[in-house]
Amino acid sequence: MKISLDDQAAVFTGVVHKVIAEGDVHRWQFVVDQRWKGPHSREVWVRTASPESQCGMSFELGARYLVVSESLVKSEPQVSPCSYTAKTDTPEARDVLAGLGPGWAPEVGKPPGCAVAPSGAGSPGCSCSACVGDVDPPFSRAR
Secondary structure, eight states, X not given: OOOXXXXXXXXXXXXXXXXXXXXXXXXXXXXXXXXXXXXXXXXEEXXXXXXXXXXXXXXXXXXXXXXXXXXXXXXXXXXXXXXXXXXXXXXXXXXXXXXXXXXXXXXXXOOTTOSSOOOSTTOTTOOSTTSBSOSSSOOBOOO
């Protein structure tokens, strides 16, 4: 399955490190290992409604997930059961990952197709269309 990166605020894979419950909101910390769009730091907090609510999600600590977020809340990706977010070993996630193609590691190296590593939004040193976007997300890969 192919998803449009233009329609997403963040797309990455990572391992769930910890969770903080803040009333009706749960914040999950992921250690990112590959990204296509969104925050480019190694650790990203993801928001979801409480797992007990209809729109909430729960993640397994230590498990690896594909995170697909259509929106940011307080600069953090927000996910729901309606997003393509799932454990990376599920058929649905494998299908989406196959459609995404190669991503890149956060804070390391350069995005595919770039001549240089970007230094942020609109980076003058980046000579490719992968380094477009605003401050949040810092850059995204054009399709």
